Amino acid sequence: MDLSEQQTVHYCSDSGNASCFREIRATSVCVILYLISGAVVMITIAGNLVVIISISHFKQLHTPTNLLVLSLAVADLLVGAIVMPFTVIQSIETCWDFGHIFCFFYTFCLVLLTSASVNNLVLIAVDRYFALCDPFFYSSKITNNLTLLLILFSWIIALCYTVAVVYFKVNLEDAEGFNKCSNNCLFVLSPAWGLIDLMVSFLLPCFAMLCLYTRIFFVVKKHIRAIHSVTAQVGANNGKQKVASFSERKAAKTLGIVVIVFFICWVPYHICTIIDSYMDYSVPSLLMYIFSWLIYINSGMNPIIYALFYPWFKKSSKLIITLKICSHASSLINLFSESH
Template structure:
């Protein structure tokens, strides 16, 4: 079975249909005859309306929440830090997910049909592949950033700059676009394998590319996140014990050593640890579902894959909520933006920390 890390629904059914078509030498017309007909919803029920209302609210909160994060980091010079650069790129990624991916995914999920044609299907798949890949790697970079800030604070404060992370994050976007273009092109996505059924938006990825994608987009970055946050936890615990021991000995300079991370650094690591944890909770179910043999129950496999895909995209909703709950600077900058205080002269120099 193909292990496509981002395939949407009915992949196994389509692959079997394609193989059967080649074996029998049937025409494209007979291939389409094997596709399941789809007529969409014929009855508007309260549950149907509630699903659409919920989907619209999720998209609105995702788009405007991440737009507030983008505006805050870009406008206020006090927020131009290396960590916030990565948060900015993550917010841009989540913003595009809310604009281009979520609406199509939710309509497809509610209607159980793809109504938008092959051109939009191509755009949808490429964008979702690229944004999810870029997002995973940015969150891994955030873990690297926090680990360096805690383990080597002197080196971090002198060598790591916001401009450096702008370059790193931009290269990550370029790599994600090139990698996913190569993956899709190698599997005929831009030629004959765009879609096999008129009411599906699917792609078949060969087994080699499936495993490569699984390692590059899931195993490596998620392993880095978990390992680095275990290191961060150990460092924070060691520093806390050292400060406590110094206080017990009556050392007035306890906690003032330049090599001991500031309280704000430890708090930032804690908050970003929550960010990474929520991210993994959204990502892991999809990949667990992707390795379940679809031959057990093809329809059940498709449904599970579709719902876990939606959960994967919902992470873009959770990120700005986490900022609002745990970052005082985001709360303050959000109030200034909503009150249009950013329109005043020199508003970019305001204190938001």
């Protein structure tokens, strides 16, 4: 009986006990998992690519807010193109077959891109705060050039933080209870660095975004009451002002939904990571994979949110798919209706 059980054990490599166990799944199960995962990856790449092309091509979309959305889409696109495909393979095959060097590159990109996404979301919240709470300052001081500098600075911060986190990554040989097999590529932090990472990359940014959007919420309510109170006195000459105010509120609402989705996708992973580090890494790997995939799915959700709430995204997507952006002066096409 013992001999037959040993014969059913499969390893990721020929190094025997030093290698990770390979979980054998039915071919039909693997095919279904690859199809579902492949669809998620393709949606993430295609959706964010449409956002990038739209904002880059159409001059009407060259605004500070959209430049921040563009930066976020670049980070999400790279997550879909670089991180997610290899996560799919490792999750389904339960082995890492790409070597230690590529594991380091994969880990580095994972931390960098997720950090950049968080930084971009904070900048978007700050942008919406000034646009709605201090519109005179926003219109005179917040320019495209300033926004590009802030985006560059946020990516530099993400890069520096990534270098620090990867450099101080816990030595897996010292982590009791952790799977020390040779065919694994899991990013594990010590309890101390796990707490630092939780504070820097999640709690502090989330606290800042919650404060900013709470303030935005009350300002929007105040604006709505003021608009209702003077509706009867407003003439046709103020139509453009009302449209602009509505546009700002709608942008705040849409980007607020982006932040809420971010919370929903990220909270389970960070809670599980902290618990795992204080339980000698005994949390089931399947649970960690599920919560990790929630983070990756978040990268594909943002374009879907834009499609639901931004009419310009729908129109630009149609122009891109039909290749009408290749026509002369297509960058000057008006993407906004008068109701925008």
